[in-house]
Amino acid sequence: MAVRQDIHNSEIPVLCRACEARHRGVCGALTPEQLVELSRHTTKRKVEAGAVLVSDSDTIDSYANVLAGVVKLTKTLPDGRQQIVGLQFAPDFIGRPFKRESSITAEAATAVRVCAFPKTSLDRMISQAPELGHRLHLQALNELDEARDWMLTLGRKTASERVASFLHLIARHGDPEAESDGEISFDLPLTRADIADFLGLTIETVSRQLTKLRKDGLIAVENNRHVTVFDVGKLERRANI
Amino acid sequence: MAVRQDIHNSEIPVLCRACEARHRGVCGALTPEQLVELSRHTTKRKVEAGAVLVSDSDTIDSYANVLAGVVKLTKTLPDGRQQIVGLQFAPDFIGRPFKRESSITAEAATAVRVCAFPKTSLDRMISQAPELGHRLHLQALNELDEARDWMLTLGRKTASERVASFLHLIARHGDPEAESDGEISFDLPLTRADIADFLGLTIETVSRQLTKLRKDGLIAVENNRHVTVFDVGKLERRANI
DNA sequence: CCTTCGCCTTGACTTGGATCAACCCTTTTC
DNA sequence: GAAAAGGGTTGATCCAAGTCAAGGCGAAGG
Numbered sequence: 084m085a086v087r088q089d090i091h092n093s094e095i096p097v098l099c100r101a102c103e104a105r106h107r108g109v110c111g112a113l114t115p116e117q118l119v120e121l122s123r124h125t126t127k128r129k130v131e132a133g134a135v136l137v138s139d140s141d142t143i144d145s146y147a148n149v150l151a152g153v154v155k156l157t158k159t160l161p162d163g164r165q166q167i168v169g170l171q172f173a174p175d176f177i178g179r180p181f182k183r184e185s186s187i188t189a190e191a192a193t194a195v196r197v198c199a200f201p202k203t204s205l206d207r208m209i210s211q212a213p214e215l216g217h218r219l220h221l222q223a224l225n226e227l228d229e230a231r232d233w234m235l236t237l238g239r240k241t242a243s244e245r246v247a248s249f250l251h252l253i254a255r256h257g258d259p260e261a262e263s264d265g266e267i268s269f270d271l272p273l274t275r276a277d278i279a280d281f282l283g284l285t286i287e288t289v290s291r292q293l294t295k296l297r298k299d300g301l302i303a304v305e306n307n308r309h310v311t312v313f314d315v316g317k318l319e320r321r322a323n324i
Numbered sequence: 325m326a327v328r329q330d331i332h333n334s335e336i337p338v339l340c341r342a343c344e345a346r347h348r349g350v351c352g353a354l355t356p357e358q359l360v361e362l363s364r365h366t367t368k369r370k371v372e373a374g375a376v377l378v379s380d381s382d383t384i385d386s387y388a389n390v391l392a393g394v395v396k397l398t399k400t401l402p403d404g405r406q407q408i409v410g411l412q413f414a415p416d417f418i419g420r421p422f423k424r425e426s427s428i429t430a431e432a433a434t435a436v437r438v439c440a441f442p443k444t445s446l447d448r449m450i451s452q453a454p455e456l457g458h459r460l461h462l463q464a465l466n467e468l469d470e471a472r473d474w475m476l477t478l479g480r481k482t483a484s485e486r487v488a489s490f491l492h493l494i495a496r497h498g499d500p501e502a503e504s505d506g507e508i509s510f511d512l513p514l515t516r517a518d519i520a521d522f523l524g525l526t527i528e529t530v531s532r533q534l535t536k537l538r539k540d541g542l543i544a545v546e547n548n549r550h551v552t553v554f555d556v557g558k559l560e561r562r563a564n565i
Numbered sequence: 566c567c568t569t570c571g572c573c574t575t576g577a578c579t580t581g582g583a584t585c586a587a588c589c590c591t592t593t594t595c
Numbered sequence: 596g597a598a599a600a601g602g603g604t605t606g607a608t609c610c611a612a613g614t615c616a617a618g619g620c621g622a623a624g625g
Contacts, residue, residue, distance in 0.1 A: 283479030
């Protein structure tokens with residue numbers, strides 16, 4: 084017990100600075116006293132890629148903040164067809180407030196660090212700190228905007244537009260202010276199979292479209308992971324954004 | 325001015341009972357005094373089918389509750405391809421709190437009655453009535469769940485599964501408790517073109533799939549509008565829900 | 566009454582992306 | 596260090612859904 088607290092007395096401020104930075108974390112909304120209170124029930128966990136954080140139809144009894152890495156939110160049909168319905172980056176919040184059970188699965192797409200806390204203690208704090216409820220409300224609205232953007236992609240875009248949209252999404256996530264005519268490079272946080280599940284395509288189609296972008300001189304790929312986009316503006320035009 | 329108040333002194337309680345009924349409206353969260361205050365700035369409007377309530381990239385300066393009819397939320401690509409990203413029924417709330425401009429278009433799919441109020445007065449009330457903010461938070465989370473459900477449909481389901489899912493969605497909206505092996509009938513609130521835009525298909529494909537369901541004896545259609553589903557359970561199986 | 570218009574259906578044909586299959590790297594394992 | 600396993604690519608073929616085109620039907624309007 085003492086150990087736990089020691090860990091968190093040193094870790095929490097770091098976490099909170101991270102949350103604050105992008106105005107989406109939970110901790111930035113709390114007073115120092117509330118932070119100490121929350122930290123008493125907090126556990127920081129490393130999760131390896133592929134591990135499941137929350138499973139479909141589980142009862143949810145904890146929330147988490149993503150500290151590092153990428154978490155994919157998925158839905159699966161009875162016959163195994165899968166769709167990624169959201170990607171959570173640091174410092175996003177994972178969990179479904181005001182509901183006992185989850186309708187989606189949360190799975191680590193890369194190695195992930197999360198800061199988890201029991202639902203009950205956060206729920207209690209929501210009623211005490213209105214600013215915290217407001218943060219969660221903002222994140223929900225943000226995720227709703229993202230989900231609807233993606234619905235347009237899934238419903239109406241071609242395979243090549245989808246792949247370009249995906250690269251653009253990841254690129255922007257690393258550097259939202261990137262020059263629209265500049266070069267940018269980043270590591271893909273997803274495998275081809277994940278990308279396919281995100282785009283509603285097959286891995287073969289994703290692979291072919293990436294090859295096409297490579298041959299057209301828009302991107303370079305190293306080790307199947309590291310991508311350089313030579314001209315963000317051209318990519319945007321391909322993505323029809 | 326006197327006229328306006330007269331209208332609303334009589335109309336508001338009705339509206340609020342409607343909102344209360346399904347726990348998603350705005351008015352149920354307010355005290356009688358706040359209701360009176362809000363009603364001072366409220367206008368009730370009839371909107372004919374096809375009229376645009378909020379246009380993409382407009383600055384939003386009002387919110388609305390749907391009182392009757394169906395509102396479609398759409399996104400459109402530069403070349404005209406369109407996707408419906410949400411359907412709002414009574415007593416849903418329309419508007420994007422905490423943001424100056426909309427990224428989607430809201431358009432009346434049927435004849436619609438709405439109760440509109442200026443953003444500023446509702447925003448003021450949110451800070452005074454935490455219960456109101458909580459309602460809006462709940463609706464956002466609800467819409468997020470719906471959007472993610474639909475992402476699975478758009479990304480991974482076949483045309484016939486999509487059409488079955490759509491019928492199921494509309495059927496359930498009229499009667500969420502319908503027996504899963506019972507018969508149910510309802511009016512489609514959307515044209516074939518709208519259905520296609522909702523499902524990410526073409527009108528011809530929607531038409532063919534409806535014909536198939538008819539020939540298979542799962543549904544009957546009158547006047548292209550009124551649908552009877554003979555066995556909700558069978559429909560669910562088709563929809564892969 | 567006939568014409569026009571909006572909406573829907575149906576048929577013929579085309580095609581983008583899925584499927585099936587082979588193969589190529591790395592990395593891991595024994 | 597050979598074998599197996601886990602990604603990724605590429606090619607050949609197929610098919611579900613898109614496109615194009617014709618026509619039906621009811622409502623609106625002269």
